[in-house]
Amino acid sequence: MLATVKKNHTHCSKREVNVDAANNSIASLEVEIMMAKDLPKMDWYSGKCDPYVILSLNPAAACTDQSDKRTKVKPRERSPVWNQSFIFKPIEFRNADLVLTVMDAENFGNDDFMGKIVVPLNKMDSQGWVEKWYQLTDPEKKTEAKQLSGSVLVRTKFVHSEKNRLDGEVKEIAASMEKLSADMKKITTHINRLEGKEGSRKGSASDDVWLFADFDPDTPLLFTDIEEDQITNNTGGGLVGKHDMCNIL
Structure with missing residues (x-):
């Protein structure tokens, strides 16, 4: 396992480790799971579901901290409101995906898959908070439905390191002096x-x-x-x- 992680880091060093599209260093990725709407009906008797969201990065080596990240379960809600914040720190490289998996909690047996959202980190804006609705998908074809119902409102933001913040201020001062x-x-x-x-x-x-x-x-x-x-x-x-x-x- 350690050898695999080391190999990934070596390979990613050729892809601008810990930098954004403008070659700026990144300290962490903040993610807020805001709410969802029109989630699938998972309980035939109530027409509701008990949703929660699992957050991860793919590959996992993109972040040193690989602790479990998931929202609370919202019982009997097809349009739940979470407003929960999570942080991936530090981000090792941006050639990875933020993966949000929506699950339906079950009292007995395994939880049911409801849908997935995959967001490439290298396509995220690094200038501040970005808020967007994402449609649920089923890339692994875990469900029989041709088109999944439901979407999730997500906010993301890259947080730069203190050194990068100071470098940015120096650039602004230099631009003012030039003017x-x-x-x-x-x-x-x-x-x-x-x-x-x-x-x-x-x-x-x-x-x-x-x-x-x-x-x-x-x-x-x-x-x-x-x-x-x-x-x-x-x-x-x-x-x-x-x-x-x-x-x-």
């Missing part, structure tokens, strides 16, 4: 224009100083050393005067 640098370049360009290095004309009989500015509504501008009291406003550019025009923020 700030781009904004500073825009400001520098406008300052150069205001200093007469670009698009300006200086000097006249009355020593007026005028600057031609290409206005950008997203960029703060600073106007100085302008003598005239008038402003010719033009969103595509224009002449500007000093008084009444100091800062455009």
Whole structure:
């Protein structure tokens, strides 16, 4: 058994161990079994069923913790409400399936199979909680019914490791710094224009100083050393005067 698990881990190391589709490390998988509706009638005398859900991963080696996970039994309910949470921790690799098996509890004899839900981990969104109704299926053909009745509402979420969370914050800060640098370049360009290095004309009989500015509504501008009291406003550019025009923020 130990040799088999070790072999699986070795094989899975080639498939990005413990990472999501964006190559981010994953610490655990949280699953909430919310409710079900229209489950099959399993008791001929009452027209009801006593459902519960078994949670597992296939292969089991996808998670180090392989303890039994199942919901409570809901007696005589075809549309039960569970609202129970479970966690698979740690997730070793994502090339696996979350398997939800719905069973009907029996007082005597073996419990009856009602249906199964198989959700590939590598198709799950890793950005937050995902809530979805899943139709029951019978991949092993354990029942005679051509189409199984019933569906289950499930919520899933990948929880990233603390290191990955901090790495994400560092990436966000780096992106903010890059945007700030781009904004500073825009400001520098406008300052150069205001200093007469670009698009300006200086000097006249009355020593007026005028600057031609290409206005950008997203960029703060600073106007100085302008003598005239008038402003010719033009969103595509224009002449500007000093008084009444100091800062455009």
